[in-house]
Amino acid sequence: MGFQEILGQEDAVLVLSRSLENDRLAHAYVFSGPEGVGKALTAFALAGALLCPGGPEGPEGPRAANRACGACPACRKVAARSHPDLIVLEVLPDKKEISIDQVRDVQRAVSLRAYEGRKKVLIVNAADCLSSAAANAFLKTLEEPPEDTIIVLVTSQPHLLLPTIRSRCQEVRFRPLSDETVARFLVERKGLDRARAAMLAAVSAGSLGKALAGEPGEAAARRDSAIDILARAAAEPMEERTALAESLAKGEGEAEALIEWADLVVRDLLMASIGRTDRLVNVDRAEDLGRIAERISTSALFGLAEEIGRARTALRWRGNPRLVMDVFLQSAAAVMAVQREAARP
Numbered sequence: 198m199g200f201q202e203i204l205g206q207e208d209a210v211l212v213l214s215r216s217l218e219n220d221r222l223a224h225a226y227v228f229s230g231p232e233g234v235g236k237a238l239t240a241f242a243l244a245g246a247l248l249c250p251g252g253p254e255g256p257e258g259p260r261a262a263n264r265a266c267g268a269c270p271a272c273r274k275v276a277a278r279s280h281p282d283l284i285v286l287e288v289l290p291d292k293k294e295i296s297i298d299q300v301r302d303v304q305r306a307v308s309l310r311a312y313e314g315r316k317k318v319l320i321v322n323a324a325d326c327l328s329s330a331a332a333n334a335f336l337k338t339l340e341e342p343p344e345d346t347i348i349v350l351v352t353s354q355p356h357l358l359l360p361t362i363r364s365r366c367q368e369v370r371f372r373p374l375s376d377e378t379v380a381r382f383l384v385e386r387k388g389l390d391r392a393r394a395a396m397l398a399a400v401s402a403g404s405l406g407k408a409l410a411g412e413p414g415e416a417a418a419r420r421d422s423a424i425d426i427l428a429r430a431a432a433e434p435m436e437e438r439t440a441l442a443e444s445l446a447k448g449e450g451e452a453e454a455l456i457e458w459a460d461l462v463v464r465d466l467l468m469a470s471i472g473r474t475d476r477l478v479n480v481d482r483a484e485d486l487g488r489i490a491e492r493i494s495t496s497a498l499f500g501l502a503e504e505i506g507r508a509r510t511a512l513r514w515r516g517n518p519r520l521v522m523d524v525f526l527q528s529a530a531a532v533m534a535v536q537r538e539a540a541r542p
């Protein structure tokens with residue numbers, strides 16, 4: 198894995214490869230940005246560039262100083278995470294935090310000389326998961342960084358790092374990926390058809406990790422159920438909605454998933470209602486979406502979009518999911534029922 202394979206993070210890659218070229222890397226970095234946009238991949242690409250002793254010459258001549266050859270034993274060890282000069286600190290399976298004992302082990306490892314390369318690379322994955330004791334211990338390493346070690350803290354929540362840790366690192370920001378980048382990757386590398394790829398890309402909020410985590414079949418099922426719920430909301434008796442809210446709140450992440458899909462569906466309903474069917478994400482459901490859009494006025498759709506925004510904020514601030522879903526479904530029904538009455542002759 199080299200820098201050339203990192204998608205859509207040109208700024209971050211440019212900063213790092215320039216610093217490599219000029220031999221001006223910082224001692225410590227924070228790679229921050231949303232989940233699943235290539236932060237850890239870039240950290241490993243940086244490790245590769247530092248630990249590769251120089252592989253076979255390419256068509257453009259000798260290997261550039263800022264990239265790994267990808268083929269030599271050192272590069273293969275980096276890819277397999279078995280290079281002795283690559284140290285990875287992360288939450289152990291079935292644990293929630295990085296412990297102080299793990300930090301102490303790592304401190305011992307970085308205090309030794311590099312085995313094979315000139316440098317050692319320490320990658321801290323999900324650095325916001327350092328326990329507070331571990332973070333305080335880790336601070337020592339940043340205060341007196343070993344001469345030959347480059348440290349990279351990877352996090353999607355940089356605000357959770359100790360300010361004293363953050364201030365000792367150079368921050369490299371990673372952006373959400375564009376829908377096109379995610380969709381193109383899904384089509385070209387994962388063989389998804391264009392419609393599925395566009396749908397997954399739209400709901401992934403710029404995170405390739407998120408788009409890849411969802412099975413396309415499962416995503417379509419969730420999307421279909423969101424369309425169903427919205428289409429029926431106004432016609433169903435209130436008790437049905439309450440029961441639905443209860444069952445959504447029980448499943449891990451169900452409420453959040455419904456809100457994200459509902460958002461995408463309402464966006465499509467708005468496109469359909471202004472006649473822009475060429476802009477639909479859910480092209481495979483275009484007919485149904487058109488039928489629903491006919492029954493609902495554009496202002497009701499905006500009302501619905503607002504309700505979605507409210508529910509999303511409430512869920513994010515750890516509102517009780519059952520209550521949030523109940524309020525969302527009742528208000529969605531109310532918004533849609535009023536407009537249906539008004540639309541009647």
Ligand SMILES: [Zn+2]
Pocket residue numbers: 249250251252265266267268269270271272
């Ligand atoms: Zn190499």
